[in-house]
Amino acid sequence: MIYTEKKIEKILRQRGCKITPQRRAILSAIIHSREHLAPAAIHKKVCQEHPGVGLVTVYRTLEILSELGLICEMHAGGNCRSYMMRRPSGHHHHLICSDCGTVIDFTDCDLGELERRLSKETSFKINGHLLEFLGQCRNCCKETVIR
Template identity: 45%
Template sequence: MEATLDNLKSILAASNYKLTAQRKIILQILIDNRGEHLSAEEVYNIVKTEDPGIGLATVYRTLELFCELGIIQQLTFDENCRRYELETGEEHHHHLVCSKCGKVIEFNDEVLEEFESELEKKYSFKVTEHKIKFYGYCEDCQ
């Protein structure tokens, strides 16, 4: 499902939430910055340019709500910062994280997906989720 304001609005409505002006701005920022893995503070800095009246606490509460509703995913690449990405329902992906500059590169790999399938068969185990992150140095920081 492509993440648009209309289908995100319907997800909110299904859980008895309204698409308030503040939520709409935050959703649009996440849509416009798809693949960027923004922190709450980065979302807030963009929000301030759109609506200086929205506080950081509102951004945090809204991101938490969006996580609960499955609109976004919370990602932790280091101990100091949680980042968020829009849940698009597209193919599962993994992350390469630069230990020096913090750059995050998304990738997917059929071998990893096959490995998951083999684990399920071998151990009679149903995998419901997995998160794979590789840490190292990006091309610029090597």
């Protein structure tokens, strides 16, 4: 686990956010779960320890954490989204220009749901994945147009 509660609180403070008991509780619930959780599920977890925390507050906190890139949001089947802590060291992916070879890294791939589904359908124990996008970078696009 990369981000500790302390570190996250520091980041929140730097952004001008206040550290309230509600936010601590929400943060803790997310940090101590390895799964993607829907807002309602997070709310339920939080309420077990801290009854009275409003679902609205959960939504608001998730929005801030997501904005700061501390948690990642994913949209799965059904209607609702879910969130989990981002694991910075986890993995990253590439966007590669097939003309000039430029490589850009990105980290958020939102493949959790697909992974889970594949795992279920195939009985595979999935350890990781490789994802690469191929295309033309801005410069190479221009050149193609000009010619």
